[in-house]
Amino acid sequence: MINVAVLGFxxxxxxxxxxxxxxSSKIARKAGSPIKIKKILDVREFPTNAYSGMITGxxxxxxxxxxxxxxxxxxxxxxxxxxxxxxxxxxxxxxxTSNKELVAxxxxxxxxxxxxxxxxxxxxxxxxxxxxxxxxxxQCLAANEISEITGILNGTTNYMLTLxxxxxxxxxxxxxxxxxxxxxxxxxxxxxxxxxxxRKIAILSSIAYDEFLDYKKIxxxxxxxxxxxxxxxxxxxxxxxxxxxxxxxxxxxxxxxxAPAVIPKNHPLAGVEDVFNAVLVKGNAIGEAMFYxxxxxxxxxxxxxxxxxxxxxxHMGVPRKNGxxxxxxxxxx
Amino acid sequence: MINVAVLGFxxxxxxxxxxxxxxSSKIARKAGSPIKIKKILDVREFPTNAYSGMITGxxxxxxxxxxxxxxxxxxxxxxxxxxxxxxxxxxxxxxxTSNKELVAxxxxxxxxxxxxxxxxxxxxxxxxxxxxxxxxxxQCLAANEISEITGILNGTTNYMLTLxxxxxxxxxxxxxxxxxxxxxxxxxxxxxxxxxxxRKIAILSSIAYDEFLDYKKIxxxxxxxxxxxxxxxxxxxxxxxxxxxxxxxxxxxxxxxxAPAVIPKNHPLAGVEDVFNAVLVKGNAIGEAMFYxxxxxxxxxxxxxxxxxxxxxxHMGVPRKNGxxxxxxxxxx
Numbered sequence: 001m002i003n004v005a006v007l008g009f010x011x012x013x014x015x016x017x018x019x020x021x022x023x024s025s026k027i028a029r030k031a032g033s034p035i036k037i038k039k040i041l042d043v044r045e046f047p048t049n050a051y052s053g054m055i056t057g058x059x060x061x062x063x064x065x066x067x068x069x070x071x072x073x074x075x076x077x078x079x080x081x082x083x084x085x086x087x088x089x090x091x092x093x094x095x096x097t098s099n100k101e102l103v104a105x106x107x108x109x110x111x112x113x114x115x116x117x118x119x120x121x122x123x124x125x126x127x128x129x130x131x132x133x134x135x136x137x138x139q140c141l142a143a144n145e146i147s148e149i150t151g152i153l154n155g156t157t158n159y160m161l162t163l164x165x166x167x168x169x170x171x172x173x174x175x176x177x178x179x180x181x182x183x184x185x186x187x188x189x190x191x192x193x194x195x196x197x198x199r200k201i202a203i204l205s206s207i208a209y210d211e212f213l214d215y216k217k218i219x220x221x222x223x224x225x226x227x228x229x230x231x232x233x234x235x236x237x238x239x240x241x242x243x244x245x246x247x248x249x250x251x252x253x254x255x256x257x258x259a260p261a262v263i264p265k266n267h268p269l270a271g272v273e274d275v276f277n278a279v280l281v282k283g284n285a286i287g288e289a290m291f292y293x294x295x296x297x298x299x300x301x302x303x304x305x306x307x308x309x310x311x312x313x314x315h316m317g318v319p320r321k322n323g324x325x326x327x328x329x330x331x332x333x
Numbered sequence: 334m335i336n337v338a339v340l341g342f343x344x345x346x347x348x349x350x351x352x353x354x355x356x357s358s359k360i361a362r363k364a365g366s367p368i369k370i371k372k373i374l375d376v377r378e379f380p381t382n383a384y385s386g387m388i389t390g391x392x393x394x395x396x397x398x399x400x401x402x403x404x405x406x407x408x409x410x411x412x413x414x415x416x417x418x419x420x421x422x423x424x425x426x427x428x429x430t431s432n433k434e435l436v437a438x439x440x441x442x443x444x445x446x447x448x449x450x451x452x453x454x455x456x457x458x459x460x461x462x463x464x465x466x467x468x469x470x471x472q473c474l475a476a477n478e479i480s481e482i483t484g485i486l487n488g489t490t491n492y493m494l495t496l497x498x499x500x501x502x503x504x505x506x507x508x509x510x511x512x513x514x515x516x517x518x519x520x521x522x523x524x525x526x527x528x529x530x531x532r533k534i535a536i537l538s539s540i541a542y543d544e545f546l547d548y549k550k551i552x553x554x555x556x557x558x559x560x561x562x563x564x565x566x567x568x569x570x571x572x573x574x575x576x577x578x579x580x581x582x583x584x585x586x587x588x589x590x591x592a593p594a595v596i597p598k599n600h601p602l603a604g605v606e607d608v609f610n611a612v613l614v615k616g617n618a619i620g621e622a623m624f625y626x627x628x629x630x631x632x633x634x635x636x637x638x639x640x641x642x643x644x645x646x647x648h649m650g651v652p653r654k655n656g657x658x659x660x661x662x663x664x665x666x
Contacts, residue, residue, distance in 0.1 A: 019618050023478055029543070030475040124473070130619035132465075132473030140457070140465030142363040143639030145356055210362070268625070271604055285352050285636035286463035286626060292601070293622035303618035306476030 002035045002313050005062040007084055008075035009042040009055060012098045012125070015302030016072055017051055027306060031313035038068055041084075059084065063091050070312055072305055073097040078105055085110055089117045096308040098125035098301050104199035104215045107206065120315075122308035127153065127200045128277050130300025131293035132307070137207050137281065144283025146208040150246040153200040155275035155295040156183045156191040157223050157243045162273040164231050165240060171226060183275060183296075194222035194243065194258040201245035201256055204279065209249045213256060221259040234262045240270050335368045335646050338395040340417055341408035342375040342388060345431045345458070348635030349405055350384055360639060364646035371401055374417075392417065396424050403645055405638055406430040411438055418443055422450045429641040431458035431634050437532035437548045440539065453648075455641035460486065460533045461610050463633025464626035465640070470540050470614065477616025479541040483579040486533040488608035488628040489516045489524040490556050490576045495606040497564050498573060504559060516608060516629075527555035527576065527591040534578035534589055537612065542582045546589060553591040567595045573603050 004020075006013045017037050020027060028034040039062045040055045049055075062068055071088040073095055075081040081102050088095045095114070097103065102110070103123045114121035124134045128151075137146070152158050159181075160174040169177065175192070178184035190196050202215035223243050234241050239262045247256035263270050268290050272278040277295025282288050294300040337353075339346045350370050353360060361367040372395050373388045382388075395401055404421040406428055408414040414435045421428045428447070430436065435443070436456045447454035457467045461484075470479070485491050492514075493507035502510070508525070511517035523529050535548035556576050567574050572595045580589035596603050601623055605611040610628025615621055627633040 019476060023476055023617070026478055026543075027476055130616075131622055132469040135473050136465040136469055139644065140468050140640050141636065142643045143352060143356055143360055143636045145359055210359075266604075268604075271599075271601075283636065284356070285632040285639075287630075287633060289464055289624075289626035291622070291624060294620050297620075299618040300620060303474065303476045303616065306618075307473050310475045311472065 013074035015298035125304035151279035346407035348631035458637035481615040484612035
């Protein structure tokens, strides 16, 4: 029996707990061992929740429990999440996260710390929600020199742009709809100004090119200046407007950007609508491959978290020569 | 240094040899060790080829060479390929293959034999060419109960249907074009009668549902009866005709089929044109995900073969609790 603790009982955290329950037999079969959620850390109380008995506000109950070998960090942000992740490593616990801010800003340091402590730090859920993209980039396309990544990486803005195009809504009305549906937060700037996409393309690029790309250096423009008439103009030319996050590796180095782009309707990304995400990857052997699916949401994201947990359990007690994610080894000190 | 031998110096085999050369430093970094092609088995001679010095017609030079730990089988078919694969296992050598016929017909037996000999049998290249699909299904979606797979799995027929639609060619002329381009063989029945798609959906379904699906039991219809007027009729209704391989898992069991289908133009598979392949997967956590790319060709397929080689090297000397592909464990004797 492998014991897991979840930090943060929000949308993704509760999704992980519920998914582990719902698909427990398949998960145990895949991992080669039953896996149990033992504790959940949250400062809030959830008296009527089915899992309320597992919830604690005292992190010591988790970090001092040697029977817990895997920590799921779904707190978000870079404060408590950073502190708890480092603490987990120092206690010899593996960490799985969906936290793109933390991975984009402290990834190399955290991966190095995990390696020193002979544990794993996996973050498939940090980009693309349920879409398998980090493991395919890192493992399945390992024989390729990757030259280009182009993606729709933010579901909220893609939902808004789809609504503006299909329902002729203004930017403001599309934003209201996204907020009503729970896709956009009360302060939606991280999505609509492109910061969320920026962190995600930084993570994907770092893995694809085996070299850490600092998200702060990526020119980033969101969709807040896009009007309905821009979208109608694009449509008249047989095109659509999408918020595109992209990067290229050339002989002169790596370049990346996030910006709205007018793309023709026959482009593979043009048909990606609603909250869906997609990532196009160019490699020198495969040519072009695309990965498409739900880029956010409770269970899609939980699916990626649990796949990482299974991977860790499947390799437990096994010293790997390489981590699943190799880019930390390429970093300059 | 890890030594590899390639059996069969055809399109895929030569692609593997060239790709290992071209991307050798990236491959070594990913695998944690340099990897070298030491021998190539082929009955033909290639006197002017850059790799002619490695080519031998004597398989003993490969199987009796203890320094060769990985065999790449790109012979195809089920005769010599079967014999050599079993021999490799008995000699403690891992095998990577692109051979869908062999995996679809003898997969469970070969996986069991590999397991007995504590070696791996990996076959990412057997379905979808360069598209990462077997590893994503098996590992990335491991937390999902998968209920449905729908795919365009044969590049030749998809090229022909695209040509009939876009260029208004007859079936016969589209076939001639596919043969001229080298997509279809002189005897094209495996592609156009759906047998190739049938073996591929059998392999994907066996992995997705953790239960061996015998390809001989899958009702299979190809595109040889599709006329230009069928395609034009579909187009008038806002639809396209595609050769669809699909399977479902319900409470009453697993069903699968291969048949031409009329699908609406807004279906995610409708825009998959030319020799591209795509696979849509439904899981109870992710919802829907799609994997898209070049389903065949020298370097895309070689990319998948080399990714499997890297995976084996990365795990060398490490007893895995579970194989990458778990379905053999689920088989009834």
